[in-house]
Amino acid sequence: xxxxxxxxxxxxxxxxxxxxxxxxxxxxxxxxxxxxxxxxxxxxxxxxxxxxxxxxxxxxxxxxxxxxxxxxxxxxxxxxxxxxxxxxxxxxxxxxxxxxxxxxxxxxxxxxxxxxxxxxxxxxxxxxxxxxxxxxxxxxxxxxxxxxxxxxxxxxxxxxxxxxxxxxxxxxxxxxxxxxxxxxxxxxxxxxxxxxxxx
Numbered sequence: 112x113x114x115x116x117x118x119x120x121x122x123x124x125x126x127x128x129x130x131x132x133x134x135x136x137x138x139x140x141x142x143x144x145x146x147x148x149x150x151x152x153x154x155x156x157x158x159x160x161x162x163x164x165x166x167x168x169x170x171x172x173x174x175x176x177x178x179x180x181x182x183x184x185x186x187x188x189x190x191x192x193x194x195x196x197x198x199x200x201x202x203x204x205x206x207x208x209x210x211x212x213x214x215x216x217x218x219x220x221x222x223x224x225x226x227x228x229x230x231x232x233x234x235x236x237x238x239x240x241x242x243x244x245x246x247x248x249x250x251x252x253x254x255x256x257x258x259x260x261x262x263x264x265x266x267x268x269x270x271x272x273x274x275x276x277x278x279x280x281x282x283x284x285x286x287x288x289x290x291x292x293x294x295x296x297x298x299x300x301x302x303x304x305x306x307x308x309x310x
Contacts, residue, residue: 260278
């Protein structure tokens with residue numbers, strides 16, 4: 112599984128690099144006005160249980176628009192690699208987070224509604240440990256509450272985001288994320304995953 116996933120990611124990076132030609136080490140600009148997406152928690156350590164890789168179907172609902180995209184994600188103590196695959200089989204983007212900076216490649220002919228950095232922010236808010244998120248969100252003016260199956264993000268007494276989990280094993284759970292201020296919803300359906308670290 113690990114070999115197959117690494118092969119997919121390598122091919123994805125190669126294909127996208129051949130059409131995008133970004134400058135080496137190019138950093139993602141930060142055009143996001145919503146400070147919630149500036150959250151940059153530390154990467155998960157080797158003692159934290161998390162899968163080496165994930166395959167997910169993410170369905171995005173906004174206004175009358177619905178878009179479903181498969182994602183492949185690789186996790187390690189050194190980096191996160193995330194790729195979204197278009198319906199015709201080509202990668203829309205490949206994103207890398209090293210615990211400090213985001214870099215990504217995106218095909219110049221592709222215009223997608225979801226910005227890669229928004230998707231990474233929602234990924235953190237959905238899966239990262241509550242304590243780690245609380246420390247990262249506090250300087251941005253947000254607080255987080257978690258009762259196991261429901262996670263909520265607040266700002267100045269205003270509910271910003273609600274995340275519902277189907278069951279307590281979050282990496283394996285179907286997830287519904289609602290952003291109450293930006294008026295969009297994500298439904299995440301796990302397709303497959305590798306064994307978890309720390310198990």
